[in-house]
Amino acid sequence: MSITVGGAPPEHAYVNSSYLHAVQQAGGVPVLLPPQLSGASLSRLLRGLDGLVLTGGGDVDPALFGEAPHPKLYGVAPSRDTVETTSVRVALDRRLPILAICRGVQVLNVALGGTLYQDVGSDPGTSLRHSQDGPRDQPSHKIAIEPASRLAETLGADEIEVNSMHHQAVKQLGTGLRAVAWAPDQLVEGLELTDASRFVLGVQWHPEELVAESEPARRLFTALVSHARV
Numbered sequence: 001m002s003i004t005v006g007g008a009p010p011e012h013a014y015v016n017s018s019y020l021h022a023v024q025q026a027g028g029v030p031v032l033l034p035p036q037l038s039g040a041s042l043s044r045l046l047r048g049l050d051g052l053v054l055t056g057g058g059d060v061d062p063a064l065f066g067e068a069p070h071p072k073l074y075g076v077a078p079s080r081d082t083v084e085t086t087s088v089r090v091a092l093d094r095r096l097p098i099l100a101i102c103r104g105v106q107v108l109n110v111a112l113g114g115t116l117y118q119d120v121g122s123d124p125g126t127s128l129r130h131s132q133d134g135p136r137d138q139p140s141h142k143i144a145i146e147p148a149s150r151l152a153e154t155l156g157a158d159e160i161e162v163n164s165m166h167h168q169a170v171k172q173l174g175t176g177l178r179a180v181a182w183a184p185d186q187l188v189e190g191l192e193l194t195d196a197s198r199f200v201l202g203v204q205w206h207p208e209e210l211v212a213e214s215e216p217a218r219r220l221f222t223a224l225v226s227h228a229r230v
């Protein structure tokens with residue numbers, strides 16, 4: 001006999017395995033930071049890390065940058081926002097390398113005082129499709145990368161084709177960040193710290209889905225791991 005209990009589905013803590021494969025292929029050992037961690041547990045776990053990957057996911061709570069929620073906002077998880085913004089601050093204080101991916105670049109920007117376009121189709125309004133219809137491991141639009149940037153140096157290119165699975169994007173830059181990559185519609189697709197001595201890169205696309213085919217995608221993870229070793 002089974003008993004069905006109504007109400008909300010159980011909470012989960014998971015990450016797509018493509019991130020875990022990409023980090024391991026680059027020689028790193030991935031460890032998950034569940035959003036349910038208490039402040040004390042998070043501090044202990046962060047002390048053992050050599051680098052930080054901020055992964056994709058739902059939207060950042062717009063209250064963190066002083067805005068009311070847009071009707072198309074989805075997947076807001078305040079506990080995840082807290083764990084990730086705290087992790088950014090600790091990683092920056094400890095000068096750990098950071099690779100921030102998709103939602104991650106948005107978290108990095110907001111943690112440093114920046115703002116987001118809550119839905120790029122409405123604001124700024126773009127005709128370029130950033131929520132691609134094709135498979136996650138297929139590129140769908142170009143980006144141009146500032147040649148004199150750590151991102152371009154890391155990718156080994158100043159123009160690449162990327163996948164695109166986001167409905168939000170960086171608007172005003174957070175303190176100490178500069179935009180270094182753009183889609184053809186001028187939306188920001190890459191960020192880094194203005195302090196060129198630091199390895200802190202944010203990308204709006206999903207390199208973890210492209211590592212099988214794309215040398216620039218592999219280079220992001222190998223660079224992260226080599227900076228984590230120092």
Ligand code: MN
Pocket residue numbers: 129130141163164165166183189204
């Ligand atoms: Mn895009």
